[in-house]
Amino acid sequence: MPEDNMETHTCTAPVNIAVVKYWGKRDEDLILPINSSLSVTLHQDQLKTTTTVATSKSFEEDRLWLNGKEEDISHPRLQSCLREIRRLARKRRNDDDPGLDSRGLSHKVHICSVNNFPTAAGLASSAAGFACLVYTLAQAFGVEGELSLVARQGSGSACRSMHGGFVQWLMGHQNDGKDSFAQQVEPETHWPELRILVLVASAERKHVGSTSGMQTSVQTSQLLKYRAESVVPGRMVEMIKSVRRKDFPAFAELAMKDSNQFHATCLDTYPPIFYLNSVSHQVINLVHRYNSHYGQTRVAYTFDAGPNAVIFTLEQHIPEFVQAVRHFFPPETNGSEFIKGLPVSHVNLPEELKQAIGLEPMPRGISYMISTKPGPGPCVVKDSTQHLLGPDGLPKSTVKHLLLGRDIGVKHKNCY
Amino acid sequence: MPEDNMETHTCTAPVNIAVVKYWGKRDEDLILPINSSLSVTLHQDQLKTTTTVATSKSFEEDRLWLNGKEEDISHPRLQSCLREIRRLARKRRNDDDPGLDSRGLSHKVHICSVNNFPTAAGLASSAAGFACLVYTLAQAFGVEGELSLVARQGSGSACRSMHGGFVQWLMGHQNDGKDSFAQQVEPETHWPELRILVLVASAERKHVGSTSGMQTSVQTSQLLKYRAESVVPGRMVEMIKSVRRKDFPAFAELAMKDSNQFHATCLDTYPPIFYLNSVSHQVINLVHRYNSHYGQTRVAYTFDAGPNAVIFTLEQHIPEFVQAVRHFFPPETNGSEFIKGLPVSHVNLPEELKQAIGLEPMPRGISYMISTKPGPGPCVVKDSTQHLLGPDGLPKSTVKHLLLGRDIGVKHKNCY
Numbered sequence: 001m002p003e004d005n006m007e008t009h010t011c012t013a014p015v016n017i018a019v020v021k022y023w024g025k026r027d028e029d030l031i032l033p034i035n036s037s038l039s040v041t042l043h044q045d046q047l048k049t050t051t052t053v054a055t056s057k058s059f060e061e062d063r064l065w066l067n068g069k070e071e072d073i074s075h076p077r078l079q080s081c082l083r084e085i086r087r088l089a090r091k092r093r094n095d096d097d098p099g100l101d102s103r104g105l106s107h108k109v110h111i112c113s114v115n116n117f118p119t120a121a122g123l124a125s126s127a128a129g130f131a132c133l134v135y136t137l138a139q140a141f142g143v144e145g146e147l148s149l150v151a152r153q154g155s156g157s158a159c160r161s162m163h164g165g166f167v168q169w170l171m172g173h174q175n176d177g178k179d180s181f182a183q184q185v186e187p188e189t190h191w192p193e194l195r196i197l198v199l200v201a202s203a204e205r206k207h208v209g210s211t212s213g214m215q216t217s218v219q220t221s222q223l224l225k226y227r228a229e230s231v232v233p234g235r236m237v238e239m240i241k242s243v244r245r246k247d248f249p250a251f252a253e254l255a256m257k258d259s260n261q262f263h264a265t266c267l268d269t270y271p272p273i274f275y276l277n278s279v280s281h282q283v284i285n286l287v288h289r290y291n292s293h294y295g296q297t298r299v300a301y302t303f304d305a306g307p308n309a310v311i312f313t314l315e316q317h318i319p320e321f322v323q324a325v326r327h328f329f330p331p332e333t334n335g336s337e338f339i340k341g342l343p344v345s346h347v348n349l350p351e352e353l354k355q356a357i358g359l360e361p362m363p364r365g366i367s368y369m370i371s372t373k374p375g376p377g378p379c380v381v382k383d384s385t386q387h388l389l390g391p392d393g394l395p396k397s398t399v400k401h402l403l404l405g406r407d408i409g410v411k412h413k414n415c416y
Numbered sequence: 417m418p419e420d421n422m423e424t425h426t427c428t429a430p431v432n433i434a435v436v437k438y439w440g441k442r443d444e445d446l447i448l449p450i451n452s453s454l455s456v457t458l459h460q461d462q463l464k465t466t467t468t469v470a471t472s473k474s475f476e477e478d479r480l481w482l483n484g485k486e487e488d489i490s491h492p493r494l495q496s497c498l499r500e501i502r503r504l505a506r507k508r509r510n511d512d513d514p515g516l517d518s519r520g521l522s523h524k525v526h527i528c529s530v531n532n533f534p535t536a537a538g539l540a541s542s543a544a545g546f547a548c549l550v551y552t553l554a555q556a557f558g559v560e561g562e563l564s565l566v567a568r569q570g571s572g573s574a575c576r577s578m579h580g581g582f583v584q585w586l587m588g589h590q591n592d593g594k595d596s597f598a599q600q601v602e603p604e605t606h607w608p609e610l611r612i613l614v615l616v617a618s619a620e621r622k623h624v625g626s627t628s629g630m631q632t633s634v635q636t637s638q639l640l641k642y643r644a645e646s647v648v649p650g651r652m653v654e655m656i657k658s659v660r661r662k663d664f665p666a667f668a669e670l671a672m673k674d675s676n677q678f679h680a681t682c683l684d685t686y687p688p689i690f691y692l693n694s695v696s697h698q699v700i701n702l703v704h705r706y707n708s709h710y711g712q713t714r715v716a717y718t719f720d721a722g723p724n725a726v727i728f729t730l731e732q733h734i735p736e737f738v739q740a741v742r743h744f745f746p747p748e749t750n751g752s753e754f755i756k757g758l759p760v761s762h763v764n765l766p767e768e769l770k771q772a773i774g775l776e777p778m779p780r781g782i783s784y785m786i787s788t789k790p791g792p793g794p795c796v797v798k799d800s801t802q803h804l805l806g807p808d809g810l811p812k813s814t815v816k817h818l819l820l821g822r823d824i825g826v827k828h829k830n831c832y
Contacts, residue, residue, distance in 0.1 A: 223680055226642045253686070260688045264639055264680040270669070271704040272676045278694050288687040 006056040009139040010387045013132035013378040015047045015117075015125070016040065016160045016167065017196070017310045019255040019302055020239050021262040024218040024228060030177040031156045034218065034225075035232040038168045038239050039160040040312075041188065042196060043375025046341040049128040050381070051113040052388035053140040059108035065388075065395050066113050066129075073111075080153040081134050082109070088150070089141035109140065112388040112395045117370075130154030131161030135378040148182035164188040164376035166243045168236065188374040191246050195318050195342075197311040198370040199325065201279040208273045210305040217269040224265040231261065248314055252300030255312060256287070259302040275305050279329075279365040283309040286328055286359060290321065293356040319347040322369065328359050329366040341371040422472035425555040426803050429548035429794040431463045431533075431541070432456065432576045432583065433612070433726045435671040435718055436655050437678035440634040440644060446593040447572045450634065450641075451648040454584045454655050455576040456728075457604065458612060459791025462757040465544040466797070467529040468804035469556040475524035481804075481811050482529050482545075489527075496569040497550050498525070504566070505557035525556065528804040528811045533786075546570030547577035551794040564598035580604040580792035582659045584652065604790040607662050611734050611758075613727040614786040615741065617695040624689045626721040633685040640681040647677065664730055668716030671728060672703070675718040691721050695745075695781040699725040702744055702775060706737065709772040735763040738785065744775050745782040757787040 022037035062082065064073040073079075089105055113132060115125050134151040138144070152159035152169075159181060160167045165188040172180030208216075217224045235258060242250035266273040276284075283301055291297045299321055300312045313321055322344050331338040381387075390396045438453035478498065480489040489495075505521055529548060531541050550567040554560070568575035568585075575597060576583045581604035588596030624632075633640045651674060658666035682689040692700075696719055703717045715737055716728045729737055738760050747754040797803075806812045 222647055223639045223642065223677065223684075226639065226646075230642075231638050257684075257686050260686070261639065261684050264684040267683060268639075268673075268677050268680040270673050270676070272700060274697050274700075277697075281690050281693075284688060284690075 005058065006054055006391070006393060007140065008052060008054045008384070008387050008389060009136055010050065010052040010381040010384075011132055011136040011139060011378055012044055012048045012050045012381060013128050013135055013161050014044045014164070014375055015042045015049075015128045016157065017042060017302060017304065018157065018160070019251070019312075020232060020235050020258050021304075022156055022169065023262050023265060024214045024224055025156070027175075027177065028215070030180075031152050032177045032180050033156055033169065033171050035228040036169060036171040036236050037157075037160070037232075038166070038185065038236060038243075039157070040166055040194075040196065040374050041161065041164045041377060042198075043188075043372045044379070045375070046370050046372035047115075047117050047128070047198075049113060049115050049125070049132040050386070050388060051111065051129075051132040051136045053133075053136045054110045054387075054389045054393050055107040055140050056110075056393060057107050059110060059393060062108050062111075064111045064113075065399075067115060068395065068399050077130070077154050078133075081130065081137065081150055084150045084153060085134065085137040085141055085143055088138075088143045088145065092143060105141065109137070110389055110393045111136075112399065114388060114399060126155040127157040127161045130158035131378060134158070135162065139380060146181050149178070149180070152177070152180060152182075162377055165190060165374055168240065184377075185240055186243055188376050191243070191374065193246075193314045193316070194248075194374055195313055195315050196372045196374070197313070197318070197322065197325075198372065199283060199309040199311060200367045200369070201277065201307040201309070202364055202367050208275075208305075213266065213269070213273050213305060216271075216273070217265055220270040221265050221268040223268040227261055227265055249297040252297045252312060255300045255302050263303065275307060276303060277307045279362060280307045280309060282328065282359060282362050282365060283311075283325075286324065286357060287311070289357045289359070290324060290353075293353055318371065319345050320349065320353075322371070323347055323349045324353070324357065325366065325369060327354060328357065328361050330361055330363045331366070331368075332364050337368060339369045339371055341369075342373065344371050421474065422470055422807070422809060423556065424468060424470045424800070424803050424805060425552055426466065426468040426797040426800075427548055427552040427555060427794055428460055428464045428466045428797060429544050429551055429577050430460045430580070430791055431458045431465075431544045432573065433458060433718060433720065434573065434576070435667070435728075436648060436651050436674050437720075438572055438585065439678050439681060440630045440640055441572065443591075443593065444631070446596075447568050448593050448596050449572055449585065449587050451644040452585060452587040452652050453573075453576070453648075454582065454601065454652060454659075455573070456582055456610075456612065456790050457577065457580045457793060458614075459604075459788045460795070461791070462786050462788035463531075463533050463544070463614075465529060465531050465541070465548040466802070466804060467527065467545075467548040467552040469549075469552045470526045470803075470805045470809050471523040471556050472526075472809060473523050475526060475809060478524050478527075480527045480529075481815075483531060484811065484815050493546070493570050494549075497546065497553065497566055500566045500569060501550065501553040501557055501559055504554075504559045504561065508559060521557065525553070526805055526809045527552075528815065530804060530815060542571040543573040543577045546574035547794060550574070551578065555796060562597050565594065565596070568593070568596060568598075578793055581606060581790055584656065600793075601656055602659055604792050607659070607790065609662075609730045609732070610664075610790055611729055611731050612788045612790070613729070613734070613738065613741075614788065615699060615725040615727060616783045616785070617693065617723040617725070618780055618783050624691075624721075629682065629685070629689050629721060632687075632689070633681055636686040637681050637684040639684040643677055643681055665713040668713045668728060671716045671718050679719065691723060692719060693723045695778060696723045696725060698744065698775060698778050698781060699727075699741075702740065702773060703727070705773045705775070706740060706769075709769055734787065735761045736765065736769075738787070739763055739765045740769070740773065741782065741785060743770060744773065744777050746777055746779045747782070747784075748780050753784060755785045755787055757785075758789065760787050 016039040018039040020038040024034040026032050131151050148159035148162040163184040166185040169182045287299050287301050298317045301309045432455040434455040436454040440450040442448050547567050564575035564578040579600040582601040585598045707713050714733045717725045
């Protein structure tokens with residue numbers, strides 16, 4: 001039974017959404033990608049993972065609880081992160097500062113992690129999860145430095161969740177992966193008008209997981225190889241430029257093109273992989289017709305390995321576009337719960353806009369929307385009442401309650 | 417009013433389906449493609465266009481009736497074909513054989529054309545239509561030689577309908593297009609076991625026509641450019657080899673990969689073009705799971721610019737695969753009209769196959785199927801009772817009846 005030798009740390013980490021997509025590894029073990037990628041970190045007020053790590057010499061083994069359920073900690077990628085953090089902690093003690101206390105290096109860890117959004121929403125929960133794990137373990141073991149290198153070994157895209165704002169993951173070229181890490185391009189405060197809407201398509205399970213999907217793509221798609229080598233390098237340059245200049249049309253068009261090209265390489269995979277469904281197609285058509293009506297690129301979509309759309313737009317266009325989504329995807333109920341997260345004011349949809357879009361409404365195609373914006377990277381939670389593990393080193397009973405009332409839209413004042 | 421100076425010719429021409437796809441022109445006027453393509457000509461017993469051309473010095477203008485309705489003959493591509501045939505006729509009379517009679521070179525033409533299949537079925541009716549037009553005009557004006565060069569100027573893929581069996585359209589490299597023509601790779605008798613099923617997806621209009629679609633793709637898709645230059649040349653070689661060897665798995669896999677890559681380039685187009693819908697996705701999954709169950713590539717799909725699937729398989733697998741389609745796309749009625757064309761015997765679907773495929777059935781996703789096989793190129797119809805134009809040079813009243821009782825599956829003994 002743990003006693004006062006137990007140390008407890010709690011942190012949160014964000015979800016990120018790529019606008020230049022990562023698809024395909026050149027090294028499966030180290031998780032080294034075939035191209036660089038660029039993402040926007042979403043705000044943790046709406047979407048985050050919270051992780052508590054407790055260390056104690058009285059723990060008999062490493063243990064893990066995910067969303068309230070104990071899970072097998074032997075998963076190779078979890079083990080990579082644990083091993084790597086312990087190695088860095090040892091290294092730091094030996095090399096840099098022999099005076100540092102041992103910080104429980106030999107201690108076992110208990111890890112408890114929860115998302116404030118349903119995993120089934122297909123929102124790259126593994127990125128936030130591994131980022132949070134690595135960040136919290138680093139706190140627990142007193143490790144500093146380029147943690148995105150460690151997070152990358154848990155889940156490739158997790159390295160981008162180690163920073164806030166606009167983040168690039170440099171593919172690197174070394175075999176040991178030391179030059180494959182994430183870097184902030186601009187902080188979350190850089191583009192205050194930028195808004196993000198997550199459109200959660202009606203429940204439909206992902207058919208092909210991204211790990212096996214990208215393996216098959218690398219093995220079979222000639223177009224993916226060409227994209228990685230000859231298209232993405234130029235797009236990274238253009239995308240960074242558009243972010244720095246806050247050039248929304250350039251940012252938006254490149255994001256849409258890159259999402260489409262990623263899904264094109266999935267279709268060029270053999271057997272082909274489909275992540276977009278009829279709801280996704282309708283969202284794509286809605287966005288293009290909306291922009292075309294205004295003769296201006298006001299809204300962009302991007303899709304990861306699933307049918308949910310992530311929409312980028314500027315603050316001023318949010319009320320109307322949300323209303324357009326509500327019109328062309330009529331919600332089941334009266335729609336009061338249709339939009340979560342940042343408040344959105346109500347406007348009426350101009351009749352000529354409806355006419356110009358002219359799509360057949362798809363009732364219940366979208367379950368709900370989350371309204372959010374770019375946000376910061378991982379944070380330390382100082383308030384000890386927020387720890388997910390109790391003084392006995394086991395998940396608090398409140399963890400289950402947390403999961404029942406997923407707190408999207410409720411601000412945690414202790415972070416950021 | 418036409419009299420006995422009227423000459424009437426009637427011909428039929430087939431539909432073809434590409435297994436190495438044509439998408440993108442390097443010259444819009446001459447219709448020169450950015451890559452070579454290869455197709456299988458479908459049998460005219462099931463799918464054909466019939467065209468009658470009458471010439472008479474008493475006709476006052478060129479006129480055209482399509483499927484019973486008079487149409488504007490001034491369409492540039494129709495005019496290209498007419499002009500080209502008349503030019504070749506003049507050339508032949510001047511150069512080769514000054515003794516040839518004038519064959520009504522100055523006469524106006526009446527053209528009447530009908531398909532024995534609904535245009536809405538999305539079955540590349542323009543290919544059969546232009547092939548038949550050019551072939552019949554050539555009869556009427558006594559033109560011989562490489563007619564696929566002329567048909568190409570009506571509709572690119574029409575050049576491949578000028579031959580039976582397995583046909584390649586060589587892209588050519590000259591600016592005048594003289595080296596961009598179709599060539600038979602193997603005749604229709606070469607692979608007697610090969611069978612073709614057209615799966616007509618429930619009515620849904622094509623959103624983007626192929627002419628404008630391929631223009632946008634050429635302008636915006638980097639993947640299309642790469643495909644045309646670096647992928648297709650190797651695939652043409654492989655495809656011809658697989659046809660010559662009658663190597664079904666090689667033929668089938670390449671056909672599926674090429675169809676998927678074509679649709680991938682549509683998705684990489686900006687704005688993206690979707691021709692595949694949820695029915696198409698289900699057919700693709702069905703085929704892969706069917707093959708995977710048997711550990712053998714027994715069935716292949718290919719999709720043109722629309723949601724209808726064209727299935728290739730060998731005769732021995734037809735009954736079971738048709739039953740699988742019927743099971744996973746339960747037809748509206750009792751299903752007696754579900755399969756048209758070549759007779760298909762009934763078998764029961766093995767329970768373990770249904771289990772292995774494990775898809776959720778999509779009721780009425782497919783309206784009907786047409787069972788056919790490779791067939792011959794254009795034919796002259798000798799029986800003068802089959803002319804679509806009467807002695808007055810106007811469509812016979814029977815043309816309308818023909819259209820009502822589209823005669824799929826009824827053999828015309830006078831052709832082939």
